Amino acid sequence: MTPYRDMLAPRCTPPGTRGRRVVEVGDLNDLTLNQERESWVESLYDVIVVGNGSAGDNIARTLGRIGKRVAVVEASHLGGECLNDGCVPSKALIDISKRATRDGMSWDQVVEAIGAIQSTVRGSDPDGGMAADGIDLFWGEATFEASTVVRIGDQVLRARDVVVATGTAPSLPPIPGLADAAPLTNRSVFKLRERPRRLAVIGGGPIGLELGQSFRRLGSEVTVFEALDRILSTEDADVSKEMTRLLEEQGMQINTAAEIKRIERVDGVVTVTTASGARAFDDILVAAGRRPQIPAGLADLGLRLNQRGYVEINGCGRTNLPGLWAAGDVTGKFQFTHYAGYQAHHIARHIVEGTCAPLPDSLVPWAIFTDPEIGHAGVTEEQARNLSVDIRIAELRAAELDWFRTTSQLDGFAKVLAEASTGRIVGAHFICARASTIVGEAALAIQHKLTVRDVASTIHPYPTASELFRWACAKLVE
Numbered sequence: 291m292t293p294y295r296d297m298l299a300p301r302c303t304p305p306g307t308r309g310r311r312v313v314e315v316g317d318l319n320d321l322t323l324n325q326e327r328e329s330w331v332e333s334l335y336d337v338i339v340v341g342n343g344s345a346g347d348n349i350a351r352t353l354g355r356i357g358k359r360v361a362v363v364e365a366s367h368l369g370g371e372c373l374n375d376g377c378v379p380s381k382a383l384i385d386i387s388k389r390a391t392r393d394g395m396s397w398d399q400v401v402e403a404i405g406a407i408q409s410t411v412r413g414s415d416p417d418g419g420m421a422a423d424g425i426d427l428f429w430g431e432a433t434f435e436a437s438t439v440v441r442i443g444d445q446v447l448r449a450r451d452v453v454v455a456t457g458t459a460p461s462l463p464p465i466p467g468l469a470d471a472a473p474l475t476n477r478s479v480f481k482l483r484e485r486p487r488r489l490a491v492i493g494g495g496p497i498g499l500e501l502g503q504s505f506r507r508l509g510s511e512v513t514v515f516e517a518l519d520r521i522l523s524t525e526d527a528d529v530s531k532e533m534t535r536l537l538e539e540q541g542m543q544i545n546t547a548a549e550i551k552r553i554e555r556v557d558g559v560v561t562v563t564t565a566s567g568a569r570a571f572d573d574i575l576v577a578a579g580r581r582p583q584i585p586a587g588l589a590d591l592g593l594r595l596n597q598r599g600y601v602e603i604n605g606c607g608r609t610n611l612p613g614l615w616a617a618g619d620v621t622g623k624f625q626f627t628h629y630a631g632y633q634a635h636h637i638a639r640h641i642v643e644g645t646c647a648p649l650p651d652s653l654v655p656w657a658i659f660t661d662p663e664i665g666h667a668g669v670t671e672e673q674a675r676n677l678s679v680d681i682r683i684a685e686l687r688a689a690e691l692d693w694f695r696t697t698s699q700l701d702g703f704a705k706v707l708a709e710a711s712t713g714r715i716v717g718a719h720f721i722c723a724r725a726s727t728i729v730g731e732a733a734l735a736i737q738h739k740l741t742v743r744d745v746a747s748t749i750h751p752y753p754t755a756s757e758l759f760r761w762a763c764a765k766l767v768e
Contacts, residue, residue, distance in 0.1 A: 333426070335359045335449040337641060338440055340432045340585055342418075343370020344627040345618030346455030348634035353641065354424035361447050362425055363432045363440060368418045371457050371619070372627045373411060375477040380500050381659050382407040383480070387507040388661070397485040400508070404480055434587035437611035451641050454588070454601060454609070454616040455634070458580035458625065463492065463517075471555040474575040476501070486510055486572035490562050493578035494521030494544065496658045499537070501575060503660055506542050513569070515548040515562065517578075522658070526670040526719040528685070528705060533660065533721060536701055582620045598622055605648030607637040615641070624654045655733035657726035662688075662702045665729025668717035668736045671707060680710040681717075684742075684765035686758060688722040693753040699723035704762040706732075706742065713741035713766065724755040732759055742766040 336358040339350045346362065347370070354360040367374050382404045390400055412418075420427045430442040440447045460475035462468055474482070476497055487510060491502040494516030506512040514521065514537075521544060522530040534544050545564070552563045553574065560571045582600045584593070594602045594610040600622025607615045617637050618630035636649045658664040674681045689700040702722035708715050718732035735745055746764035750757045 333361065333445070333447050335361045335426075335447060336451070337361075338363065338438075338447050338449040338452045339455060340440065340452065341370070341455035341457060341583075341618070341620070342368045343455060343457045343618055343630065344372060345630035345634040346370070346453065347418075348631050349453055349455065349617065349638045349641075350420075350425050351423050352635070352638040354420075356642070357424065358642075360425045361428060361449070362420065363428045363430070363442055363447070365429075365431050369412065371476075373408065375480070377627060377659075378408055378411055379404050379480045380476065380497070380504075383504045384500055384659050384661070387504040390508055397482070397508070400485075401480065401482075432585045434585055434591060437591055437609075438613040450613060452614050453637065453641075454585060454614065454620060455618045455630075456583040456585055456620050458619045459583050460576060461579045461581040462576055463578050465492075465550050465553055467553045468492075468576070471553045471560055471574060473553075474573055476577065479575055482573075488571040488573075489513070490515065490560065490569075490571040490574040492550070492574065492576045494518070494546070495523070495577060496660075498575070498577035499533070499660050500658065501577065502542060503537060503540065506540060512541075513543040513571070514545060515550060515564070516544070516546045517548060519547050521546065522664070525658075525664060525666060526705060526717075527672060528703075529664060529666075529719050529721045532702060533664065536662070537660075580619070580625065582622065584620070596622060604646070606640050606646040607633065607649070608646055624656075626654070626656055629654050653733050653737045655729050657729060659726065662699070662722050663720075663725035665718075665720035665725035665727075665732070667719075667729050667733040668715070669707065670717060670719065671705075674707055674716060679716065681707045682710045682766050683707055684762050686762040686765060688758060691753070691755075691757055691761065693755050693757065694723065696753060697723065704728075704758045706759070706762045706766060708742045708763075708766050713743055713768075714739055715742060715745070715763070718759065718762075720758070722755070722758065728756055728759055731756060 337353050338361045339346045340363045342362055342364045350360050350362045372378060386400055386403050428442050428445060433441045435441055438449050438452050440452065460477060479501060485508055489505050489510045489512050491498045491512060491514045494514050498514060499521065502512045502514055520530045521534055538544055549565050550562060554561045560574045562569050562571060591611060596602045601609060601616040601620050603609055603616050603621050607617055609616050615637055617633045619625045623629065633649065640646055653667060655667040671683060683705065685703050685705045687703045688694040694700055705719045706715060707717035715735050720728050742763040745760055746767050748760065750760045
């Protein structure tokens with residue numbers, strides 16, 4: 291797999307022909323297309339990758355570096371959602387918001403600082419190093435005229451294999467008046483001209499809470515509206531409860547089981563009406579779901595989608611159309627940069643080897659970068675109970691360990707779930723400082739079927755945050 295930094299390619303302004311190789315058309319007897327209308331410029335490739343997020347970039351660079359003829363088609367900017375509108379700017383905002391008030395930073399300075407961090411991650415090559423990796427970059431919207439034939443303007447690209455890696459976009463819930471109220475999403479919030487004094491957030495998931503907490507730190511009054519009965523519904527219920535308490539202590543208002551009747555924007559004021567009344571805000575941020583971005587033409591070709599509208603793939607990443615693969619968020623699997631990279635690594639290998647082996651089963655951990663952070667690996671307590679797994683549970687508060695005491699980061703806890711009969715760890719959940727780092731060790735332990743005794747008997751350096759996992763496991767050793 292290519293390094294994480296390589297997955298986050300730089301943003302490009304649409305170039306002319308910079309770095310583009312002219313590839314002659316070879317024997318196309320087995321590639322059919324009704325050729326009519328105007329004359330075309332044609333190129334034949336081994337692989338065409340549509341979309342340049344984590345999945346697409348990983349596949350393109352992996353194949354380009356071993357000498358495959360690779361074309362990348364990108365509609366707007368390199369690096370995908372994560373670099374441009376997702377994890378990189380949001381994590382930058384989270385970090386900057388911790389010191390912005392102390393350092394007297396204006397909102398313009400905050401936005402400028404976020405942009406500087408993105409530039410550092412992108413690197414200095416305006417073309418993302420595509421040419422150096424043997425990749426031809428084409429700018430524009432891709433239209434599929436066959437499963438392995440892609441048109442961009444008057445350019446037609448053909449390949450033996452094509453990968454759709456076009457990701458997702460923010461979706462708006464069907465709330466009357468919402469679309470007309472010009473709501474913010476993760477794609478527009480970092481371009482705000484000024485910080486809203488009163489901000490409504492629709493959605494109590496990771497994006498809504500990360501951004502909402504950041505704006506609260508920057509001085510905004512933040513109210514979260516969550517339709518379900520608790521925020522962070524994918525997390526262990528105890529983690530969700532703890533985060534609710536901490537956010538409310540920080541001054542955020544958390545409204546769960548919220549039924550929004552209507553939203554209106556009049557003269558710059560946004561009114562959110564619920565069953566309990568109406569409230570006024572300066573702006574509204576929607577963080578309540580995603581929708582797949584399916585390239586034009588694929589519906590007419592009969593591409594199979596699942597019930598949620600995402601591209602349906604088999605175990606190895608193939609779609610139902612010949613020669614067409616799909617990877618990353620557009621498949622509706624785990625929508626994380628690290629999982630997209632994992633998927634892409636195996637699909638690239640299948641393309642090279644001409645095979646279609648199922649992707650190996652692997653635990654997918656994740657982190658939420660609120661303060662304190664959240665780390666998730668394995669099953670939650672509710673999931674274990676639903677699976678009728680007989681488990682034992684231990685919790686350990688962060689405030690009981692010296693690293694958390696010495697750094698004055700006392701909030702949160704670790705929660706470990708283990709099979710009662712074997713002691714094998716089946717779940718580990720963290721809400722504490724450095725949870726995003728600690729969870730990696732927990733994922734390793736679960737993936738390799740380690741027991742609580744295995745972890746508890748492993749020496750960890752002192753004083754560190756990682757001891758929290760060790761001593762939580764020790765509480766379950768008999």
